Amino acid sequence: MPFLASVMLAAALTAAAEPKQIYQMSPQEAGAFIAEVRRAEPDLRKRIATIGRRNIGQPYKLNLLGEFPYELHDTLPMYSLSASDCLVFAEHTYAMALSSSWEEFFWTLQRIRYKDGVIGVASRNHYMEVDWNINNHWLLSDASSGASYAMRVDRAQFLKVQHHVQRDIPVQDTQESYLPVERALREFGTLGEGDMVEVVSVRKGQHMVTHVGLVVLDAQGARHFLHSSAPEVREEPFEAFIARTQARADNGLAGFKFMRLNEAIVVPPSAPQPRPGA
Template sequence: MKTFLLFAALATAALAASPAPSPDLAALQAKPLYQFNESEVGTYLSHLQLTEPELRARIIHLARKNLKQPYELYLLGEAPFETYDPQPLYSLTKSDCLVFTEHTYAMALSRDWSGFMRLLQRIRYREGRIGVVTRNHFTETDWNPSNRWLVRDITTEIGGDKMRRFDQKIDRSKFLLGRYKLTTPIPVELHRETYVPYADVDLAKAHLTDGDCIEIVRGIVKPGMPDNEIFGGSAWIGHVGLAARGPAGELHLIHSIAPEVREETIEQFIARETAHNAEKDAAGKPRLLGFKFLRLEADPLAKLRQLDGLDAPRVTLPSGAVLP
């Protein structure tokens, strides 16, 4: 127990401390972000804040600097503060779709290592309270509302009469018991969500720009039903990435998907995702239904200060201690 407490104390210090003196910037500019160590990340973020004043440009710069980062699912947990999920609080070398998106946003909003770590935990956890129970497990009902200071849902504005709705039953207690053997008395939540069918993605092209968030809705479709009709209301957000504009202004998606982070046009993504729809439907497997679109706020940190106060981002450890 003493060893664990010491480890936790050291990790707390790491969250709050700035990295060691900087390495050579020219060397950092020449190598991919996923090969950086913690000190190099801090140095590069400080440099980027000085040289690129636009938040959206910083987001896309960092996202593209992480192209080809290896993919691995279920990377992060709460170690060393909790042991239910022994994975660490961050990952620089690998990502899954959510880890990539969260890390990119947190880095783009930060000017040093300490700021990045704080913002990352504020994005990952409800009200920045570190813990497996307070982690934003469900994108629709946890991540999106918790990060309303960062992004705003514009799916309804874009979709108009093409928009589709689906209902969900969110049972957090069942999820936490099944995955982490945790008994938690959390009421079941009934939730209604919206998405734009992938066939109508052109509706979004004039609205989205660099740094906006694209969420991919997947579900199970019964063979013989019209395209995009959901069997049994079974649909969910199953993937996430960042919107970017290509050289000719076309809409791109930058996202982490096996085997590595890639950038592709939205049409390329749809073609790949829908290439085997008939086989997926026959096997009862989920497939692409459509998209949700979230607009990056103009000044997320100002929005966050409205929620957390002047000491934003507010991050709380499982012990209840607030990081100074």
Template sequence: MKSLLLTSLLAGTAFVRAFAADPAPAPAADPLAALAAKPLYQFTELEVGAYLAHLHAAEPDLRQRIVHLARKNLGQPYELYLLGEMPFETYDPQPLYCLGKSDCLVFTEHTLAMALTSDWTGFMRLLQRIRYRDGQIGVVTRNHFTETDWNPSNRWLARDVTAELAGPRAVKFDEKIDRTRFLKNRYKLTVSIPVEDHRDTFFPYADAPTLAAQLQDGDIIEVVRGVVKKGAPANDIFGGSAWIGHVGLVAHGPDGTLHIIHSSEPKVREEPLTAFIARETAHNAERDAAGKPRLLGFKFLRLEADPLANLRQLDGPDAPRVTLPGGGRL
């Protein structure tokens, strides 16, 4: 009995000494701190949901959430034509979302949808409401043409302010939107949709940097390109062939200069609009001589003050309304 007691006491003493010698257990790492140091394009779906919940609570200003998320995706690799309707349709075998890569529209849509919600499910639903006319998922109802599909379909989110910003400097252009031909050539789909004659305006690129004080963080920049007759002024658009060929988001630098954040080969970048214009127009003479499209100007969309309230007026209290092919609800 005495021997057993001594053994027990010695064992207890050894345990106490060992406990005293070891440092206290390190506190668990803060998962949000780890996410704050990580690029958004490296997030998992679970991490996106957690980060959106944190960001929504910490930053009440929608515009600042947009710019924050856009900058958190700087460096995201670029790849064109990333998204389709899989697994719901097979015409375009790409998936409905992509976190690791982007093209200009994927980057802009994902950033806006994330900024508007506080969880993964909300992001996915809003993304489809932004991508598709009236939220109806399908290759035919996808907003393929920015000026005639995306802008009208997302009038709840942003409104076109190009004409009011440009005033007498506005340049008019015309387009013929042939969706039947487009869907046949791109997806081998046979549909019958009347050709749309579209009239629009853009702001000449040379004057665009002067709008720094009039544009707001989170506004949308749409880049208008087209073919210009050799030796003609920039507003003499050959055959009315101008179109929106690129899109990005407005931000301001520390000194107030106007920046564009956009996805372009090889990755997402932020740059002064003057730098973007200089690069785009460096070879205008050669492009005009060859009959190739080049930068003509910009359209600007002003983010609405309360997009989700606008969307509830369109979709009802359960907005966003998202419908699957065949009629089911997402």
């Protein structure tokens, strides 16, 4: 066999022997992977880390998910395997870790993405502080303290501008707790595998959560930050993430919210899906 052909064959055999990352899988392959991880690893925290790491290298892309074809305000689908943004990565990882089949994953994903699991752009958990964290209190608990910020949320304006959808929703004012950077650095070591870290930044004079990621442990037990950020999903020391963020002139980094994974999680049932227009 010519040398070049033998090299190409060896490379092909090596690639075939390496397990696929999730973003390289079909839904059928992802479903089989979910079932196998659930069978092989009974510990939820370890499943979260295993599943999250099987997406390292997944391309980062904004504006990935929507309600299509259930709603027609855009053409974005209800799940994505091929790419992620920070929240899509976290939601898909949690939903897969809590499931034992593709069908259960897809249902659980919608339970996490939407208030009471009711699908719709207006019921989607758009704001981490006042939507996602509150509506997923069965999954994670806020363990942040040390400082606070005021936040005003105008969901009606957001839906009108971003999605061209009219909804009569009152403006909400809230006070949110968080950990300034130095305190977060000290307390990061208290987090467990599978916990969520939410990055609090200042944008146009207002504090808000702008990024999220998961806590994982390396072989020596050191905690790392696993997250989807341009150009792809990566795992890195928390200190390295902070240094890289602070190196940007317009970073606006204020601190973090630490969300601890609850013990003995039971995914609650979804509310009935209302008939549109009823």
